[in-house]
Amino acid sequence: MTRFPTYPVLLVDDEETWLRSFSLALKSQGIDNIICCQDSRKVPEILAETEIEVIAADLAMPGIPGDELIDMVTARYPDIPVLVITGLSQVETAVRCIKRGAFDFFVKTNDKSSLVSGIRHAIQIRELKRENSSLRSRFLHDTLEHPEAFESIVTCSKTMRSVFQYIEAIAPSSQPVLITGESGVGKELVAQAIHRLSGRQGEFIPVNVAGLDDNIFADTLFGHRKGAFTGADKARPGLVENARGGTLFLDEIGDLAPASQVKLLRLVQEREYLPIGSDVTRKTDARIIAATNAEPEALNDPDRFRSDLYYRLRAHHVHLPPLRDRREDLPLLVDHFLRKGCGNRKKPALPPALLPMLAAYPFPGNVRELQFLILDALSCSGSDMLDMERISTHIGKHPSAGLIPHAVHPPHKEETPESVSPALPATETGNGHILFGPELPTLRHACDALVSEAMRRTGGNQALAATLLGISRQALNKRLHKARD
Incomplete structure (x- = not known):
């Protein structure tokens, strides 16, 4: 069974009755990883051998008094919070202990709820400090x-x-x-x-x-x-x-x-x-x-x-x-779902237009929808090539289908060359031919427009945009630099 907290709480007091009652109060609140110490002189040995989460120590003890214990812990183990338990006549002394580095102080009474809350708070603070330290290390070293x-x-x-x-x-x-x-x-x-x-x-x-x-x-x-x-x-x-x-x-x-x-x-x-x-x-x-x-x-x-x-x-x-914000994962996910769906079967090849089509689709169902599309297409495919017809039909029903490359989604039958807006320099028809308006764009403008549209459709992902254009990523990089110049 998992114990809480991960590292034990150390209770230090020369009164055995108080140690027993306080440990029971902590256990009743789910804090069950506890070490009880009746002799404060053993605390240095315990700290040297065991990672301690929190210390709660009586202020007036034989051996090592509570104030000396604070000095020792804060000097050698500054990350361990020390809670001081005092008698009613020792409040001023406890305040001085806070100034010397104690985490908090509590008056020893029959009601132990405030002390239990204080220890839980100290545990939370230590957890947060560890998390912050861990985050800084991981992001700094990217590990x-x-x-x-x-x-x-x-x-x-x-x-x-x-x-x-x-x-x-x-x-x-x-x-x-x-x-x-x-x-x-x-x-x-x-x-x-x-x-x-x-x-x-x-x-x-x-x-x-x-x-x-x-x-x-x-x-x-x-x-x-x-x-x-x-x-x-x-x-x-x-x-x-x-x-x-x-x-x-x-x-x-x-x-x-x-x-x-x-x-x-x-x-x-x-x-x-x-x-x-x-x-x-x-x-x-x-x-x-x-x-x-x-x-x-x-x-x-x-x-x-x-x-x-x-x-x-x-x-x-x-x-x-969402998947549309991590489109670079599409090739990995498609391959993963194909391997998962094929089992011992030979994995079919991917049509060249598949990844550009998927890259232009917003995937409202995210990874779960992609899994469905690949496995559904696989069920209708042979061993040579993945069948794209069911994928393109599914994607074509989405309101954003207009963003999908036209080579995959042909226009409706009623569309004719005359229905294409003359303001657009070029439009691709269902048979793969490009129709131009009355004015031809220059080659430079046409290339710039293609690169810009590919980057827009792929959300700025250069690898997928290069695939969409049928060129290498290095070639796309050169064209992007020329466009900026």
């Missing part, structure tokens, strides 16, 4: 430490690489993650990558919450006791329980009903939930990852989604670009 975690995501996009670097930095955190992006961009694949990198021992449990009413949502996530309602002939643990020590992935979170949002807020904020028919709350250590195809600005609308829940879920935010 991925665990590329194998992303092997299910086919890409060569620099934008996606930046996303992967961010994911590597936040994966060890216990904080929720919100993944946004259009339908079909691969949000669940990214959630699985986060889970793999997190090191959590539990399972990855996905659930699509779209369309679930409040009762079904509560039963699906939180489970129920036997006899909780008619037909509940046996207890059900629920998906939160199944995700213990692992990750709970909530897809289409933007469609969650308002009543369910209240229950989810308690789960995210307090890490506790109430099974149907039970009056005893249960704790969870499952990491929450939510996903939505709604824009973050639209989701952050109080009339649609609770703002407090939105900001809790968005402790970390991963936005995935």
Whole structure:
């Protein structure tokens, strides 16, 4: 089972009763990775042998007093926050400890909730510092430490690489993650990558919450006791329980009903939930990852989604670009889906016009739509060449079909040479011939117009634009430089 936090919390006090009661209070709140030390003289040895997340130490102790402990820790281990626990008569001394480098101080009372909150806050600060340090290192050196975690995501996009670097930095955190992006961009694949990198021992449990009413949502996530309602002939643990020590992935979170949002807020904020028919709350250590195809600005609308829940879920935010913004991935994805669809069959060759046609299409269904197109075309193809007819028919039905190269999409039968606007210098007909208006463009102007149109259709991707024009990328580069000069 995964313990929280990753590195232990060190409790230092000479009173054994207080150590026991405080550790129980922490465990009741999900903080179960704890080391108790009754002799402060052993603290240097513990720090030398063990990575410690947070230290909570009594101020008045025999051996090494709390103020000397602060000096030692801040000098040798400045990243470890130290929380000082004081008696009612030691508040002024505690304030001096803050000035010497202590993270915070708390008065020792029977109510330990404030101290538990302080330790949780210190853990969050340390996690953020580690993430920031990791991000700086990864972006500075442009490295991925665990590329194998992303092997299910086919890409060569620099934008996606930046996303992967961010994911590597936040994966060890216990904080929720919100993944946004259009339908079909691969949000669940990214959630699985986060889970793999997190090191959590539990399972990855996905659930699509779209369309679930409040009762079904509560039963699906939180489970129920036997006899909780008619037909509940046996207890059900629920998906939160199944995700213990692992990750709970909530897809289409933007469609969650308002009543369910209240229950989810308690789960995210307090890490506790109430099974149907039970009056005893249960704790969870499952990491929450939510996903939505709604824009973050639209989701952050109080009339649609609770703002407090939105900001809790968005402790970390991963936005995935649509396929039209990473067109350089098209050749890799087409080849991947062909290999996947062919199995042991011989992979058919690609028609020369296929990639330029796909590059000009906006793909509203993103990678999922591309997969459908390739596998559908493969089902109608022989072993020599991929059949493009079904792909071109599908793409031609889209409102943006006018942006697609005319060599692939012939004009309607009623179009004639006379119907072509004379303002356009040239138009390509369905049989591959080019029709010109009354005035011929110069060769230079025609070339410039072709290059400009190719760059527009491919979103500025030079590799795909060169493919569209039938020239090398180096030749396209020369023409672009001439156009600028």
